[in-house]
Amino acid sequence: MKRVFWVAVGATVGILVVRKLSQKADQFTPQGVAKQLSGLGDAVRAFGAEVRVGMEAREQELREALALDDHHPNGHGGGLDADAAARFANDPDTTWRDTR
Numbered sequence: 001m002k003r004v005f006w007v008a009v010g011a012t013v014g015i016l017v018v019r020k021l022s023q024k025a026d027q028f029t030p031q032g033v034a035k036q037l038s039g040l041g042d043a044v045r046a047f048g049a050e051v052r053v054g055m056e057a058r059e060q061e062l063r064e065a066l067a068l069d070d071h072h073p074n075g076h077g078g079g080l081d082a083d084a085a086a087r088f089a090n091d092p093d094t095t096w097r098d099t100r
Contacts, residue, residue, distance in 0.1 A: 026032045063069050066088075 027036065
């Protein structure tokens with residue numbers, strides 16, 4: 001009876017090992033590599049999209065802080081004058097509106 005039990009355990013372990021090795025071997029076939037690379041490409045595209053969104057948000061924050069999009073009545077574009085730029089350099093948490 002003990003022998004039958006150990007033969008059954010050995011056969012089960014053998015089957016599991018063979019299945020696991022087959023799965024690993026499939027990863028190194030051309031189809032398996034292509035599948036892995038397609039997943040990597042999707043991840044890279046998603047990361048790039050997130051970086052672009054973050055860059056656009058940060059650029060908008062900087063444009064607002066520096067008043068680059070404001071239009072002044074004298075016809076000149078927005079932006080800081082030299083005094084406001086110096087104050088902004090000393091205290092980056094301020095905005096040009098705080099200094100006028």
